[in-house]
Amino acid sequence: MSGHPRRLVLRHGKWWATEGVPAGRDRGGWGGSRVVARPLCRVKLFLDHRSRSEVVLLVGARTNGATPLVMAAKNGHIACVEYLVERCNADLEQVGSVVFDGETIDGAPPLWCAAAAGHLEVVSYLLARGANVNATTKTNSTPLRAACFDGHFDIVKYLVEHNSDIEVANRHGHTCLMIACYKGHYDIASYLIDIKADVNRKSVKGNTALHDCAESGSLDIMKLLIDHGAKMDVDSYGMTPLLAASVTGHTHIVEYLISRSDLVSTRDKIDALELLGATYVDKKRDMLGAYRFWKMAMNERYEDEMMVFPKPRQPSPIAAYENCIEVTTPQQLDEIISDPDEMRMQALLVRERILGPAHPDTSYYIRYRGAVYADTGNFDRCITLWMYALDMQQKILEPLSPMTQSSFVSFAELFSFMMNEAKNRDSQQDRVRRQVPIVNFCDMMRVFEKCMREVEVGMTQLSKAGGANGERDTTYFHRILVIMMHLICLLSKLGPALSELQRYTMRKAVFTLVKLNPRGTGGVTPLHLACSRDSSSTVGHFPICTFPSVEVVTLLLEVGADPTQCDNWGNSALHVLGSNKQCRREVVQVLLAAGAHLDALNHEGQSFASLRASRGQKLHQIVNPLQHTSLQCLAAAVLRKHSIPYATSVPPRLCQFVDQH
Structure with missing residues (x-):
């Protein structure tokens, strides 16, 4: 429920809701490539004739992130494991990156890999040889937790019998009991409870094992936990297990909990039924089911035709919800059942009231x-609702939140799709492009301005962030700048159809961005990003804009972007162009016309010409270098070439110019 890495993805012209495993309920890794193990005969054939020093080097080497011992343990090749440990002296605690079900686990020891894959023989051998039973991955997942994830009960018992700590939690604070509950492994959960696992332990987000049962639908384990003293506590969002079950749509969990008056109050019961109704509308698309639960909640609110538990008064109608008001009487509820759109708006109102905007x-x-x-x-x-959600996110969430960024990406994908659809429709109907804005200019500018606000608060966040969070925030900030480039690209496509006032408004907004001088990863500027091919592929699943973009580069230069500005490695925008697989001549010409220097060198002594030469393209195939080389450039190159001291003899304003040559 809370923490789902979900987003809306535009595929083939339709929006799809993606849903993943909540944070902390995965094995603990991401990304990666497949690891393949070799049988013993091939390993011996490869190693037997080599010297001791070569064997040590090869046994410690990594292929696709994993060592031979890590691969052998993961794939259950006990003979290979024995050979590598006994004959090759492989380190039992060497770690590697392994893939399980498409998920990459970083820093996994051999014992962890064997436990996760269910190879008891390998587990017992490694422990007998002295492997650390509580060795963890980079995300602090133990071998015991790995065995609990996929339900390897025999390995769980074996590890516990060999002193595995059942209370070690991963980086999200999720314990072995929690993951067993979430994955629905009753036998493992029962065993852990019998050996006194803490049934009320909380994760970083404040959820307990009861929350995990509620979210996964594991009713039998939930009953077991309650019988052993588990409490109905709230997580960091104020969610009880009852509300968690309502959000995820596990009706049998909700029905069981609301039948326990010793566990939930009448008000809790009402909220759960109303929230479950909202889930039936949006997730299950079952209007009659939603009506049934809302009717049950309404009956709980009334006693002898008197409202005992009134709904909180709604401050004012919400325009994004078509100014709908929550129904408060059984008669009003009966009236809306015939209006599906009204039911959908009721679901949004109910969810916002009970869950809150955070x-x-x-x-x-x-x-x-x-x-x-x-x-x-x-x-x-769509745009009205998304604007409302974006306002909500920017008010509630921390700066540079991935959820807020996901909203910006969705807007960019939507605008791009609308523009392409209109273009295709025009070309098919009358073969003449209409010179009118395809997307409402005001809508696009509102999104751009909100994205600008994210850049500003992000810069403030970066100025006071440090350590691991600083690195994470830099990555997030870089991504918001890339999203900005796509929005600028879309705005530039509206250019010919805009009025003078609209064109001025757009250019002023882009000027504000350039004046802020935001820097992404490695000190790149917006102009660097506009020239980078990578900017095309780092945002969204639906193609938005292609970079390098001559329109975006031109616009940035027109409002004052400096073409000679460099990143942390001394690369100008021209260097970025030179590093691309393909180099767009028109973008090069625009940069040169604005004052970029062909002969400028980065910190590695590379120029645009040398970068293109490494790609098999000569400079004269792109531009005539004689037209873009000045006497000033030649003089600066001579000073650098002959190591002539110039710091005291050249005016200060020219020192930087000489440094770049």
């Missing part, structure tokens, strides 16, 4: 409903 599902389902409208061609409703 909960990820609140903004997610607003965006989801907007995507459904977009799929039916109702783009105005």
Whole structure:
């Protein structure tokens, strides 16, 4: 529930809701490539004739991130494991990167790999040889937790019998009991409870094993936990296990918990039923089911035709919800059952009231409903809902939040899709492109301005961040700058159809960005990003804009971007162009016309010409160097070439110019 890496993805012209494993309920890694083990005969054939020093080097070497021992343990090749340990003296604690079900685990010891893959014989051998039973991956996942994840009960018992610590949690604070509950492994959960695992332990996000049962639908384990003293506590979002079950749509969990008056109050019961109804509308698309649960909640609110538990008064109608008001009487509820759109707006209102704006599902389902409208061609409703969700995210979430960035990407994908669809429609109908804005200019500018606000608060965040968080924030900030480049590209495509005032507004907004001088990873500027091929592939799943973009580069230069500005490695925008696989001549010419220098050198002594030469392209195939080389450039190159001291003899304003040559 909370922490799902979900997003809306535009594929083949339709919006799809993606859903993954919540943070902390995975094995603990991401990305990577497949690891393949070799049988013993081939390993011996490869190593037997080599010297001791060569064997040590090869046994410690990594292929696709994993050592031979790590690969052998993962694949259960006990003979290979024995040979590598006994004959080759392989380190039992050497770690590597391994892949399970498409997920890469970094820093995994051999014992962890064997436990995760279910190879008891390898596990017992490694422990007998002295492997650390509590060795962890980079995300602090133990071999015991790995065995609990996939339900290897025999390995769980063996590890516990050999002193594995059942309370070691991963970096998200999720214990072995929690993962067993989430994955629905009753036998493992029962065993861990019997040996006194803490049933009320909380994760970093504040959820307990009961929350994990509620989210996964494991009713039998939930009953077991309750019988052993588990409490109905709240997580960091204020969610009880009952509400968690309502959000995920596990009706049998909700029905069991609301039947336990010793565990939940009447008000809790009402909230759960109303939230479950909202889930039936948006997740299960079952209007009659939603009506049934809302009717049950309404009956709980009334006693002898008197409202005992009134709904909180809504401050004012919400325009994004078509000014709908939550129903408060059984008669009003009966009236809306025939209006599906009204039911959908009721679901959004209920979810926002009960979960609050800070909960990820609140903004997610607003965006989801907007995507459904977009799929039916109702783009105005979609944009209105997404704007409302974006406002909510920027008010509540921390700066540079991935969820906020996901909203910006969705907007960019939507605008790009609308523009392409309109272009295709025009070319098919009358073969003449209409000179009118394809997307509402005001909508696009509102998104751009909100993205600008994210850049500004992100720069403030970076100025006071440090350590690991600083590195993470730099990555997030770089991504928001790339998103900015795509929005600028889309705005530039509207250019010919804009009025003078609109064109001025757009250029002023881009000027504000350039004046801020934001720097991404490695000190890159917006102009660097506009010239980088990588900017095309680092945002979203639906193609938005292609970079390098002559339109974006031209616009940035026109509003004052400096073509000679360098990143941390001394690369100018021209160097970035030179590093691309393909080099667009028109972009080079625009940069040169604005004052970029062909002969400028980066910190490795590379010029644009040498970078293109490494790609098999000569300079004269792109531009005539004589037209873009000045006497000043030649003089600076001579000073550098002959190591002539110039710091005291050249005016200070020219020192930087000489340094670049």
